[in-house]
Amino acid sequence: MKIGVIGLGSMGMGAAQSALRAGLDVTGVDTRDVARDAFVAAGGQAVASAAQLPQGINALVVLVVNAAQTEAALFGPEGALPRLAPGAVVISSATMGPEDARRIAARLEEAGMLALDAPVSGGAAKAATGEMTVMASGTAAAFDAAAPVLGAIATKVWRLGDAPGIGATVKVVHQLLAGVHIAVAAEAMALGIRAGADPQQLYDVVTSAAGNSWMFENRMARVLAADDAPRSAVDIFVKDLGLVAEMAKGLDFPVPLAAQAQQLFTAAHAMGQGQKDDGFVIRVWQAMTGIKLPGES
Incomplete structure (x- = not known):
């Protein structure tokens, strides 16, 4: 074959x-x-x-x-x-x-x-x-x-x-969840860092408790390791959350969380982070608040 x-x-x-x-x-x-x-x-x-x-x-x-x-x-x-x-x-x-x-x-x-x-x-x-x-x-x-x-x-x-078309529909819905989960994982980690929590301890607590998600556990581990090599790049979610918005528009269906997440990935792209690992959308919060990420001077 x-x-x-x-x-x-x-x-x-x-x-x-x-x-x-x-x-x-x-x-x-x-x-x-x-x-x-x-x-x-x-x-x-x-x-x-x-x-x-x-x-x-x-x-x-x-x-x-x-x-x-x-x-x-x-x-x-x-x-x-x-x-x-x-x-x-x-x-x-x-x-x-x-x-x-x-x-x-x-x-x-x-x-x-x-x-x-x-x-x-x-x-x-x-x-x-x-x-x-x-x-x-x-x-x-x-x-x-x-x-x-x-x-x-x-x-x-x-x-x-x-x-x-059904496969594509399910994948677009999946990407809505994946993109929002990554964005909120980064927001939570950034908030904890700004408030003075130890990033590793915060990660350990969340990943052992009900607030955990696969995306938090996977992507924030890379943030802790300062490893922004792209397994899935920021630009993927600029594109895929755009597909969510396009599909939702055709159905007259509001997707406010997906829209906000797309804006965050778009901001990361505008900062020159488009080809970095998607968990490093956290650098949007870093730029806004001046937090220091693990492993970065």
Whole structure:
């Protein structure tokens, strides 16, 4: 089974390597030399554009940033569509709005391909170990065709319905929660620091009590370690909370907490922190109040 993975970033690299370990014939696609070299070093094949994929790809995972990049990767002048075998399955895993997911799926189906609307969660660590969560919708035929790949890259595959767009909807709602949780985790830690609490002790108390969340425990550990290397960058939540706002607007549905969180991530981006780890949205409070973060002079 010939597999293509477009986008060898923090999630795509893990997915590609997990598929490789499962014995699949995997070719990765990335414009960056360093990403291609890393995948080749892991035993895979890598090319610089989707148009260079081997002919007859049976399953294609698209793990790029957004809908526009997904469409370019599939249908653009250097797109993958001509390299796909008849009836191949495309596993579209970028975070995007449901209307975009439906439009892309319709174009694939018109071309005779199977489409799975399949955004993912779990971060770089879960991707690297083949333990992602997949929130997918599509036909039974698409799920069947994608099964070898999904089995290699994920430990939980949610089958959310037979219509593309449902997976994207669930992922957007998930990102609302994730973004708000990160922002409020940073706010709580910043408030504690400003009030004179020891950051490590504050962390230990919260993570052992009812106020804890997975995002507080995960992201504030990085703040304590002064480790702002991006596993998931601030700019991801500028984008994804924008998708929340867009979906909510179409439904005449208020999302005030998501809107406030997006403004905080946008402020961090404006401060030059867009490519830092998303927990370092805490630097917005640092800029406003002058607090000293752990490990920073």
